[in-house]
Amino acid sequence: MRQSYLKNVVTLNLNSDKCIGCGRCLEVCPHDVFVLESGKAELRDREACMECGACARNCSEEAVTVRAGVGCAYAIAIGMLRGTEPHCGE
Amino acid sequence: MRTPPWIVGEVAISGLRVPQVSTRWNQADILGSFKARWGWGRMRYAVEPGLYAVGRPTAASPVLVSANYKVSFDRLRKTLSGLDLWILVLDTKGINVWCAAGKGTFGTEELVGRIAQVGLADVVSGRILILPQLGAPGVAAHEVLERSGFRVVYGPVRAADIPEFLRAGQKATPAMRAVRFGLWDRLILTPVELAGVLKPALILLGILFGLTLVREGFVPFPILLGATAVKAIPFLGAILAGAFFTPLLLPFIPGRAFAWKGWLLGLAWTLLYLQGTNPLWPEGWKTALLYLLLLPPIASFLAMNFTGASTFTSLSGVVKEMKIALPLQIISAGLGILVLILTLGAAL
Numbered sequence: 001m002r003q004s005y006l007k008n009v010v011t012l013n014l015n016s017d018k019c020i021g022c023g024r025c026l027e028v029c030p031h032d033v034f035v036l037e038s039g040k041a042e043l044r045d046r047e048a049c050m051e052c053g054a055c056a057r058n059c060s061e062e063a064v065t066v067r068a069g070v071g072c073a074y075a076i077a078i079g080m081l082r083g084t085e086p087h088c089g090e
Numbered sequence: 091m092r093t094p095p096w097i098v099g100e101v102a103i104s105g106l107r108v109p110q111v112s113t114r115w116n117q118a119d120i121l122g123s124f125k126a127r128w129g130w131g132r133m134r135y136a137v138e139p140g141l142y143a144v145g146r147p148t149a150a151s152p153v154l155v156s157a158n159y160k161v162s163f164d165r166l167r168k169t170l171s172g173l174d175l176w177i178l179v180l181d182t183k184g185i186n187v188w189c190a191a192g193k194g195t196f197g198t199e200e201l202v203g204r205i206a207q208v209g210l211a212d213v214v215s216g217r218i219l220i221l222p223q224l225g226a227p228g229v230a231a232h233e234v235l236e237r238s239g240f241r242v243v244y245g246p247v248r249a250a251d252i253p254e255f256l257r258a259g260q261k262a263t264p265a266m267r268a269v270r271f272g273l274w275d276r277l278i279l280t281p282v283e284l285a286g287v288l289k290p291a292l293i294l295l296g297i298l299f300g301l302t303l304v305r306e307g308f309v310p311f312p313i314l315l316g317a318t319a320v321k322a323i324p325f326l327g328a329i330l331a332g333a334f335f336t337p338l339l340l341p342f343i344p345g346r347a348f349a350w351k352g353w354l355l356g357l358a359w360t361l362l363y364l365q366g367t368n369p370l371w372p373e374g375w376k377t378a379l380l381y382l383l384l385l386p387p388i389a390s391f392l393a394m395n396f397t398g399a400s401t402f403t404s405l406s407g408v409v410k411e412m413k414i415a416l417p418l419q420i421i422s423a424g425l426g427i428l429v430l431i432l433t434l435g436a437a438l
Contacts, residue, residue, distance in 0.1 A: 006407040028226035051404040054226035069405035072398025
C-alpha cells in the first residue's frame with residue numbers, strides 16, 4: 001500500500017541539461033521518483049519525494065537539487081527552540 | 091576492552107588480525123534489541139567501529155559497509171550466515187544508517203577516513219564497497235571514488251535482501267530499492283513512541299493526583315489512588331490514540347497530515363469516552379467541553395511526532411504541517427486548561 005504525504009510541498013528539481021544519464025539517482029532513491037528516458041533522468045513521481053537528499057548528494061553533475069533534511073517533527077521542534085537546523089537532541 | 095561474545099574468532103590477512111563475528115544471536119543480543127526498541131539505553135547501544143570478518147573471507151571477498159548502532163549491525167550479521175565477506179563498520183555514534191546519513195555521520199568523510207584507518211586497500215584486492223542504500227543521503231559516491239579509489243555500489247534497503255543481492259551479481263531489484271512501511275514496520279516503532287511519553291504522562295498523573303487530593307480531602311490512600319486512576323483513563327486513551335493507534339492505522343485514517351490523523355482519532359476516543367461515562371451530555375457539558383478541547387490535541391501532537399519514524403514524510407511537508415497544527419494544538423489545549431481552572435477542577 002503506497003502511503004502519500006502532503007501535496008505541493010516538495011523542493012526537488014532536476015536540470016536535464018546537466019544530466020549525463022549515469023542513473024545514480026535511480027539507484028539511491030527510496031521512493032522510485034526517477035526514471036531514465038533516452039539517456040537522461042526524468043522525474044516520474046515528484047510528489048513521492050521525501051527530500052532525503054540522496055540523489056542530490058550522489059549527482060556528480062549537480063543536476064539534482066533539493067532542500068534535504070529529515071521530515072521529523074521532533075527534530076524540527078528542537079531546531080526551532082534552539083534556533084538551529086533540525087536536530088535530534090543530545 | 092573485553093571481547094564481546096559475538097566475536098567468535100579471528101581472520102589473519104596481510105599482517106592484520108580481523109575479528110570474526112558470529113551470524114547468530116545469543117540471549118544478550120535479543121534482549122539488547124528489545125530494550126533498544128523501548129528506548130532503553132538506545133543512544134549507547136554501539137559496536138566498536140572498524141573491520142570485521144564474516145565466515146572465512148579472502149582478499150577477493152566483498153566488503154559491506156554498516157553503521158555502528160548494534161541493532162543495525164546485529165540484523166546485518168544475522169542475515170549473512172554461510173557467506174564469506176568483510177564488514178566495515180563506520181563510527182556513526184551508535185545511530186542507525188538512515189538517521190546517521192541524514193546527519194552526515196554515515197558520510198563521505200567518515201567512510202574515506204575509515205578505509206584509510208583500517209588499511210582496507212591492503213586487505214582486499216577489489217575496489218568495490220557495498221553500502222546500504224539508505225546511507226546514500228550522507229555519502230557522495232563520486233567523491234569516495236576520487237578520494238579513496240573505492241567504487242561505491244548501493245545495496246538493498248533491507249539487510250535481509252543482501253544474500254539475494256550478492257547472488258544476483260550485486261544487482262538490486264526494484265523491490266529491494268523501495269522502502270516499505272507496512273503494519274509490522276509501524277507496530278515495531280510504537281514502543282519507543284510510548285516510552286517517550288512516559289515522563290510527561292507521570293507528571294500528568296501527579297497533577298491528577300493533586301487535584302483529586304484537593305477535591306476529595308483526606309480519604310484513605312487506596313481510594314485516592316483509585317479516583318486518580320479513573321481520572322487518568324481519558325488521558326491514557328488520548329495518549330494511546332496518538333502514539334499507538336495512529337501509527338498502527340496510519341494509512342486507513344482519512345487525510346494526509348499526521349497531526350490531523352491523530353486529532354481525528356483523539357476526537358473519536360473523546361466522543362467514545364464521553365458517551366460511555368456521561369450519556370446525558372447536556373448535564374455534564376463542562377466535562378464534555380474540557381475533554382473535547384484537551385484530549386484531541388494531545389493525540390494530535392503525539393501523532394505528529396511519528397513523522398520522524400515514518401518513511402515518506404519530507405522536511406518541507408512536516409514544517410508546513412507543524413506551522414498550522416502546533417498553534418492550534420496549543421490554543422485548544424490552553425482553552426481546555428482554562429475550563430479546568432474556571433471550574434476549579436470540577437469538570438474533570
